[in-house]
Amino acid sequence: MYRKARQRLQRLIDLKHSHLMRNSAIGLEKEALRVNKAGSIAQTPHPAKLGSALTHPCITTDYSEALTEFITPPFHGIRPALDFLRDTQQYVYQCLDNEYLWATSMPCVVAGETSIPVAEYGSSNAGMMKHVYRVGLGYRYGRVMQVIAGVHFNYSFPPEFWPIYAELEGNRLPLQDFISESYMALIRNLQRFGWLIPYLFGASPAICKSFLGGAPTTLKEFNENTYYEPFATSLRMGDIGYQNNKENETGVKANYDSLAAYVKSLTYAIETPCPEYEEIGVIVDGQYRQLNANLLQIENEYYSTIRPKQVLNGNEKPTLALKRRGVAYVELRSLDVNAFDPLGINERQLYFLECFLLFCLLHDSPVISADERRSIDENELRAAHQGRDPNLQLMRDTQPAPLRDWAYELLEEMHGVCELLDLSTQGSPYCSALEAQKNKVKDPELTPSARMLNEMRERGEGFYHFAKRMSEIHQHFFINLPFSESRQRYFEELAIKSIEDQRALEAADEISFAKYLERYYTQN
Numbered sequence: 001m002y003r004k005a006r007q008r009l010q011r012l013i014d015l016k017h018s019h020l021m022r023n024s025a026i027g028l029e030k031e032a033l034r035v036n037k038a039g040s041i042a043q044t045p046h047p048a049k050l051g052s053a054l055t056h057p058c059i060t061t062d063y064s065e066a067l068t069e070f071i072t073p074p075f076h077g078i079r080p081a082l083d084f085l086r087d088t089q090q091y092v093y094q095c096l097d098n099e100y101l102w103a104t105s106m107p108c109v110v111a112g113e114t115s116i117p118v119a120e121y122g123s124s125n126a127g128m129m130k131h132v133y134r135v136g137l138g139y140r141y142g143r144v145m146q147v148i149a150g151v152h153f154n155y156s157f158p159p160e161f162w163p164i165y166a167e168l169e170g171n172r173l174p175l176q177d178f179i180s181e182s183y184m185a186l187i188r189n190l191q192r193f194g195w196l197i198p199y200l201f202g203a204s205p206a207i208c209k210s211f212l213g214g215a216p217t218t219l220k221e222f223n224e225n226t227y228y229e230p231f232a233t234s235l236r237m238g239d240i241g242y243q244n245n246k247e248n249e250t251g252v253k254a255n256y257d258s259l260a261a262y263v264k265s266l267t268y269a270i271e272t273p274c275p276e277y278e279e280i281g282v283i284v285d286g287q288y289r290q291l292n293a294n295l296l297q298i299e300n301e302y303y304s305t306i307r308p309k310q311v312l313n314g315n316e317k318p319t320l321a322l323k324r325r326g327v328a329y330v331e332l333r334s335l336d337v338n339a340f341d342p343l344g345i346n347e348r349q350l351y352f353l354e355c356f357l358l359f360c361l362l363h364d365s366p367v368i369s370a371d372e373r374r375s376i377d378e379n380e381l382r383a384a385h386q387g388r389d390p391n392l393q394l395m396r397d398t399q400p401a402p403l404r405d406w407a408y409e410l411l412e413e414m415h416g417v418c419e420l421l422d423l424s425t426q427g428s429p430y431c432s433a434l435e436a437q438k439n440k441v442k443d444p445e446l447t448p449s450a451r452m453l454n455e456m457r458e459r460g461e462g463f464y465h466f467a468k469r470m471s472e473i474h475q476h477f478f479i480n481l482p483f484s485e486s487r488q489r490y491f492e493e494l495a496i497k498s499i500e501d502q503r504a505l506e507a508a509d510e511i512s513f514a515k516y517l518e519r520y521y522t523q524n
Helices: 003-014 078-094 125-141 161-169 175-193 196-201 245-250 259-271 275-280 318-325 347-362 370-386 403-413 415-422 429-442 448-459 463-479 485-508 513-521
Strands: 025-036 059-061 067-071 099-101 151-156 206-208 220-223 226-228 306-309 329-335 393-396 399-402
Touching: 003 161, 003 347, 003 415, 025 078, 025 329, 059 078, 059 485, 067 078, 078 099, 078 347, 078 463, 078 485, 099 463, 125 275, 125 485, 125 513, 151 347, 161 175, 175 259, 175 306, 175 329, 175 347, 175 370, 196 329, 196 347, 196 370, 196 403, 196 429, 206 448, 206 463, 226 463, 259 318, 306 318, 329 347, 347 415, 347 429, 370 393, 393 403, 399 403, 403 415, 403 429, 415 429, 448 463
Parallel strands: none
Antiparallel strands: 025 067, 025 099, 025 151, 059 067, 151 329, 206 226, 220 226, 306 329, 393 399
């Protein structure tokens, strides 16, 4: 089954372009809850020193006013992307007052839905749209689900890679069409093999009991304040995490057969009314409860482990940007925050992920059948809840297969890909990262999820005390890190400019919010 991938890889190696992959673009997004000294979700506004969450390019908020999001620009290299992420978090720490950033994906000490403040973005139409969308998410799925934090890995192959790859494939499509369909093929394979990511990097095997708010659960009790699964890797990616259940019930799923099919399926969901959401209402007592009562308010509401992306022009709809200009990069969304690293992610993870994406590109990628879609969804849940169970079986080509055997087979096949990528670097960081992942398959106790549970047992900690301790360690790391004056000025200037940009947006509005939404949805 790997023959085609090996042939493609060999053709790339035979070209002897040692720097072929050097100009890949890597960007990172990391979410982190601001919490007070007790570890509860902060009730304070997004710190004014950080600038405008609406217009700041690097420091914003996600669902909640307390859910800070750090965004790096795209960099040609893993190290500069991590350096920027480090500097951004360090600057934020300088602006916090008796608060710190939570070190894990899962929140703690959640005092019900009303303890989670929805993010505010000012009075402009653009800011109102972001706020109302989040209000709608709260009505549809509950606020608690929305404050689970994660890390996103944004990746694009070098521009010079694509003409060479198209020629090797003998493909005569217009280049951008070839690029888009290649990315869609990668996405299908990432979904097929994506269960590997929670196994290797999942760091949420336990949760605070407050997260469930007293709701019944099949999770086991770790201690008086913690639930867990003995073999779990990433409960964030399991069935307690964010799901689009209404799409499942109505048979609306994103279609990854092609870019056109993907755009069509999401457009349908955005335009199709949902009776249950109609009961919520759109405007009630003069206040917006959601942007609309359709299956999806906007494209971003559709949960997926990986998305095709295009850079937006202004207030352009994502589906329209994809339709007009094709896929520019992919956004991998299935990474837990790494509780053992102050940055939330590290070099070794990123070297492996780049290898994994190239492997998924080179591997044959037929369209996903209805049966395979069910297997993909089931495999993800099994890996999330039971991934370290030595007897765990996944569904592979309609047949059960041991996770550990399949995982090791995939990693073995990635060795040649790592060798190709190492040609563009000094040393062998890709092969080294791959070996570290093989060791996790041989010994599940090396996975972050197992390390977390083992530390909790050894120290007599529940999830809350573990997460609080790690958060304080990370706070100490950032506070004591040397910070350059030029970097300080850079972030201060970004904050000032973002506030000016928000004011300009607010001053420029000349139409009502209702008219603004109408124009947004009727773009074509």
